[in-house]
Amino acid sequence: MKKQSERDQSIDALLRRQREHLVESPGTGPCVDAETLAAWMDGALSGDALAAAEHHAAGCARCQMMLASMARTAPEPAARPWWRPLTVRWLVPAAAAAIAAVVWVSVAHAPGAPAPAATPAPADRTQAAVPADPPLVARDEAPRIPASSPDSEPKAKAAASAPRPLRSERPRVDSTSDSAVLDGVIGGQSRDVVTPPPPAAEPFVPRPIAETVTVAAESSALVGRLAGRGGGAGGGIVTATVQILSPEPAFRWRLSTPAVILRSIDGGLTWTLQAGPAGFVLTAGSSPARDVCWIVGRAGAVGLSTDGATWQRRPFPEAANLAAVRAIDAKTAVVTTEDGRQFSTVDGGATWARNP
Amino acid sequence: MEGQGPIRHIPQALVERLYHDARADRWSVSIERFAAALQASADNADAPDIGRYLKGLHLEDLALACGCAAGEEGAWEHFVREHRPVLFRAADALRPGGDARELADSLYADLYGMQERAGERRSLFRYFHGRSSVATWLRAVLAQRVVDAARAGRRLEPLPEGDDSIESTRLAVPAASPDPDRTRYVALLQRALKNAVAALSAKDRLRLACYYTQELTLAETGRVLREHEATVSRHLAKTRRALRAEVERRLAAEDRLNDAQIERCFEYALDDPGPLNLGGFLRKESWSDRSI
Numbered sequence: 074m075k076k077q078s079e080r081d082q083s084i085d086a087l088l089r090r091q092r093e094h095l096v097e098s099p100g101t102g103p104c105v106d107a108e109t110l111a112a113w114m115d116g117a118l119s120g121d122a123l124a125a126a127e128h129h130a131a132g133c134a135r136c137q138m139m140l141a142s143m144a145r146t147a148p149e150p151a152a153r154p155w156w157r158p159l160t161v162r163w164l165v166p167a168a169a170a171a172i173a174a175v176v177w178v179s180v181a182h183a184p185g186a187p188a189p190a191a192t193p194a195p196a197d198r199t200q201a202a203v204p205a206d207p208p209l210v211a212r213d214e215a216p217r218i219p220a221s222s223p224d225s226e227p228k229a230k231a232a233a234s235a236p237r238p239l240r241s242e243r244p245r246v247d248s249t250s251d252s253a254v255l256d257g258v259i260g261g262q263s264r265d266v267v268t269p270p271p272p273a274a275e276p277f278v279p280r281p282i283a284e285t286v287t288v289a290a291e292s293s294a295l296v297g298r299l300a301g302r303g304g305g306a307g308g309g310i311v312t313a314t315v316q317i318l319s320p321e322p323a324f325r326w327r328l329s330t331p332a333v334i335l336r337s338i339d340g341g342l343t344w345t346l347q348a349g350p351a352g353f354v355l356t357a358g359s360s361p362a363r364d365v366c367w368i369v370g371r372a373g374a375v376g377l378s379t380d381g382a383t384w385q386r387r388p389f390p391e392a393a394n395l396a397a398v399r400a401i402d403a404k405t406a407v408v409t410t411e412d413g414r415q416f417s418t419v420d421g422g423a424t425w426a427r428n429p
Numbered sequence: 430m431e432g433q434g435p436i437r438h439i440p441q442a443l444v445e446r447l448y449h450d451a452r453a454d455r456w457s458v459s460i461e462r463f464a465a466a467l468q469a470s471a472d473n474a475d476a477p478d479i480g481r482y483l484k485g486l487h488l489e490d491l492a493l494a495c496g497c498a499a500g501e502e503g504a505w506e507h508f509v510r511e512h513r514p515v516l517f518r519a520a521d522a523l524r525p526g527g528d529a530r531e532l533a534d535s536l537y538a539d540l541y542g543m544q545e546r547a548g549e550r551r552s553l554f555r556y557f558h559g560r561s562s563v564a565t566w567l568r569a570v571l572a573q574r575v576v577d578a579a580r581a582g583r584r585l586e587p588l589p590e591g592d593d594s595i596e597s598t599r600l601a602v603p604a605a606s607p608d609p610d611r612t613r614y615v616a617l618l619q620r621a622l623k624n625a626v627a628a629l630s631a632k633d634r635l636r637l638a639c640y641y642t643q644e645l646t647l648a649e650t651g652r653v654l655r656e657h658e659a660t661v662s663r664h665l666a667k668t669r670r671a672l673r674a675e676v677e678r679r680l681a682a683e684d685r686l687n688d689a690q691i692e693r694c695f696e697y698a699l700d701d702p703g704p705l706n707l708g709g710f711l712r713k714e715s716w717s718d719r720s721i
Contacts, residue, residue, distance in 0.1 A: 142572035
């Protein structure tokens, strides 16, 4: 007997082959009119009205085509700037708490540690206390510390006591959209990348472009090191990343402070470091297709990749800090500045018009 | 769909409050005209609580539609400025470089109301009742026209030459098979699958149709069903398992096939090229790339 997965695959293949038969049963009642269709897509249908519309559309090719058209042309939710709430509301207290936690863990509670006043080499101690390549940590769980760490319990307590971004403060985690989401949303599950301060004694080792790294083990550390290279404040206690999901979930990008661009084509299992436009401090991105991605940043930075591999800087009329981008395709995108103004392009970023 | 429900009177105080909330005076819409639009919307819907229903409407968009329907210049300027790009983007997404933009442009004449009846302009806006935003409604009207144009175009196209080719395709695989029951097994499985699909709930069938027939992505399918794409994926997997079990049950119970024969049914069906999809308008090539 075949395994269950093989059976699922066989029925999947048959459904693809028999797709025209899925709408053979005639729809009941009249077709859904445009006004009802619009109400449906805006979530204004409920109860009997929604059930009736679904019942009809389940057997009506025309209505299914209209629904498909609506789904394909639905605008993406506007991406909120991921860094603003983090920076303004949480970065300072989070950094202070994390520093306090590190000091508390490494100085006061280390086994056999001398009195704080006699601590000679904080850098070495920090390096010993924090693993070099910390794993990704789920935001909604207590941070997981490697079992091998002697400081696991105190660190977990300290981290748990540190302020954490509220769920409602984050951009909506909706992988149906292509907009940027906060802090490494992978496969619909929220993850944080928590990186330690870069060890003072560890020099940055450049990695070749297009190197594939394993996300759980290496990429977070890579991001942390690259962030450290960019001079993140104090080495960056917390490095937030933005993940950009394309319509095909396997294809996604990850941005990290200040200008690190990673791409995955296997749903986030492995990531490839890409060479982005120089001098960018990235804030948000939007991927309307698997190989198309728009990124924006501070000081009017706009970048576009249309092949999923290379990036081109696009001119922008102002040096304004850009907070969000919503892309329709490789030609059309809407950019929102930090102060709420919007600019549109329909020619791939060659020209921009301010939206009224 | 207009004017199907029972006529229910809207209290004047509520009309005035909604008129104020909608800022309808921006477009020089009279309160009488706005009240008529509210009444038409309420009559169209069958909401048990009319007050709650009306307060949940996209009131500003309804006021804008009233202004445009009345030919108010300011309303039209605002509408064209705000919504023309939306319409064009939707048209481009539906048919990149195709005729959807022409259809989008042709909407304006109907929206403006070139035809008159009894001295009153007959604007397409009279079908807008505020249950959705104007932008979504415009996309729906455009989608309707694009789909109808595509279906009409398909009807006019000659059938592919090919009844002979259909037969040759269908006969090619069975002829190479040593199993004389192959054709029968394929037919049995296709019938069982069709019946199993028909027995699913409407929501499950719609989800299957969106994903398999319309070839929407999981995310797009989720937009239709208002589900997260992970939920869509879970439901699809669950439905596939249920279908497989039901097909096997039907083959065993109705056609008296044993496990080995059922396995062969699936094996042969997967090898079989299947009937040509004459419902060509459902095929992927008639649409933009699904990833867009």
